[in-house]
Every structure is written in structure tokens, then in C-alpha cells.
Amino acid sequence: MVCKKCSTTPVIKLSNSNISLCKSCFVRYFEKKVFKTIRTYNLIEDNDHLGVAVSGGKDSTTLLYLLNKLIKDRKDIKLTGIAIDEGIEGYRDKSLEFLKSFCDKNKVNLKIFSYKDAFGKSLDSILKSNKSIIPCSVCGVFRRYLLNKNSKELGFTKLATGHNLDDEAQTVLMNYFRRNIKVSARLGPITGVMNNSKFIKRIKPLYFMTEKEVTTYAYLKGFVDKYMECPNDSDSYRAQVRDMLNGFEAKYPGTKHSIITSFLEILPLLKNNIEYKDVIKNCSICNEPCSQDICQACKYVESLVKN
Amino acid sequence: MKVFIERTNEHREVKAETVRELLELLEINPTTVIVARNNELVIDNTKLNRRDSIKILSVISGG
Secondary structure, three states, X not given: OOOOOOOOOOOEEOOOOOOEEOHHHHHHHHHHHHHHHHHHOOOOOOOOEEEEEOOOOHHHHHHHHHHHHXXXXXXXXXXXXXXXXXXXXXXXXXXXXXXXXXXXXXXXXXXXXXXXHHXXXXXXXXXXXXXXXXXXXXXXXXXXXHHHHHHHHOOOOEEEOXXXXXXXXXXXXXXXXXXXXXXXXXXXXXXXXXXXXXXXXXXXXXXXOXXXXXXXXXXXXXXXXXXXXXXXXXXXXXXXXXXXXXXXXXXXXXXXXXXXXXXXHHHHHHHHHOHHHOOOEEOOOOOOEEOOOOXXXXXXXXXXXOO | OEEEEOOOOEEEEOXXXXXXXXXXXXXXXXXXXXXXXXXXXXXXXXXXXXOOEEXXXXXOOOO
16 A cells, blocks of 8 residues: 555555555645644634643644644744643653753743642642542643633633544543533534633644544654653543544544544534533632632642642 | 564564554554554554564553
């Protein structure tokens, strides 16, 4: 098999078609598709200050590189990387090291916020004294909280995240399995509660790229650092859905694309019916937006950090 | 051929004719990895030979 476009040696076979591409044709295909997503969904607008949520992993590094490349000639658009240091020894400290050197090399402004500074304890320390909690639940709440709060303080107009097609397909299925369709109404290439200044809009330029395509691009561009897996991730619900979905994809190529295409067809209905029914309040402790009187992050701080 | 599996940090010596056969022998789902032969990425029907040095890299995010 040879590259569909130029008949040289291929580096990838695309999963939703039978097309194989060589290194340079794949890089072109990848960048073209990401930039098309940005245009089609109007993810970037004049005078934006883009925050890019980065971790040093291949997805967010690829995203940061591409957005930096896209806006380099736009004087009206500003870009800042924002990273969260959960405090996971042997994992996050190493990925942040890679990230800092990447940002230095690419002249990207980077801001890092830690759980320890914001909540008083690192994730490692919280888990040590609370052995029965599900790490990903707490970590997800704290990470989203810090990203939203600090994005507003830094003046971002949008926050770009490295979510890819695999991530989104997993989330769609998880929400079905847990009868959590209301949460799915907030998904899509551009998310966030419209016209509400308490929430920063999230954009996902890698929305239509599979995890395999992102890894291939990152490898070819030299963004793949030593593989590291979060030590708390292996038993998560998401990890189980991911493994199941990958099993399906191997047997029935194109499954993940079909999930996303079908989901995007019903997304407008979900948004019209459900999204604005939530009443947004302000947390009585921290004043951040939430749906109850006290936000989940403050509840966790009370029960897990101050105990 | 010499095979390095990045996710488990394992070095193996394996005999296989193609990338597809190699992944089947190692019971690795091809959608979860990319494969490099002598540091160049290859696809599943690529023929391998015993002097090749293979790296199997995980595409799954670390969390």
C-alpha cells in the first residue's frame, strides 16, 4: 500500500476511510482539517485572547503548536498557555518540565496554577489521607474550577482544550450510560454557556482528529516525550469506556466517527431543549458560578482538604 | 526482531512477517498504538525483517 496522494511510503491508514498517507501528506491533511474545524465552527474571532489548556501531553502540545502557528501573523489575537499542577509526583512534574521547555522554545507565555496554592494540598496529599475517594472525580472538579476561574482573571475570551474525537466519543457514551444527557448538551466543538460571563467558552480545535492521528502528528513533529500515564487513571470509568470503544473500533473501523457524526446531528435539539434550564448561582463561599448554593470544589475542600 | 513496547516499558524478541501479525502476537489492539520501524512510522501491512528495530508507542493519553 502507498500514499493515496503521492504514492510514497505511508505512515498512517485513516480509520474512517481506507486511505493511507505519507508523512508530508498526512501533516498537510491534519493541519488542513484542524484549521477547517476552526473556520467552520468560528472557534477563533478577531481580537480574541486565547487561553490554551496545556499539560505537556501530546494532545495539548499539538494544539498549542497549531494555534501558535495559525495566529502568528495576527497582531489582534493573543495566546497564553495555562497549565494546572495537580501535584502528582513522578507524573505531572515531568510533563510540566517538558511543557516549560516547549513554551520557551516556541515563545509562548505560560501560566501555571497548582492545587496546593489554590486549595491548600496537592492531589497526592489529598489521596493519601482519603483512600476511598475516586481520584478522577475530585481532580476533574478542581481542574475545571481552576481553569475557569484563572481564565477569567487572565482575561481570556476563550479557552482552547486538546480534546480529540476519541475523548468526545467516550464522553458521549459515558453520558448515555449514566443517563446524563443534560451534560451532553454542553459538548461539541464550541461549548460553554452562551452570553454568560461567569463561564469561559471552551473550544476544541482537535475535535475531529482521532487520538491515533494526533499521536502520529505529534510523533512526526517531535512533540512526543517519554510516555507517562497518570497513576490514578487505570480504573476510571472513562478508561473502561475507552477500552470498550477501542475494541469496537478495531472490529468496526469508523465507529468513533459515527458516534460523533450522529451526536452532532442531535446536538442542536439537546441545546434547544435542555441547556438553559439550569439556574446559575454564585457559590456562597468562593463566589464562582455553580448550580447549587455551594460549588463542588468548595464542598471537596471542606470534606477532603480541611479534614 | 527487537521490539520495545513503550506503555509497559518491555523489551521483547519476536518473529513476525508484518506489523499486523506482530500486534496480533503481542495481543495489542492496533487502534491504540502507532508503530515505528527504525524510528520511521509504518502501517499494519508493512513487511518486517529480523534485523528491524520496532517501537510500539501508545496513543492513549496519560490522563
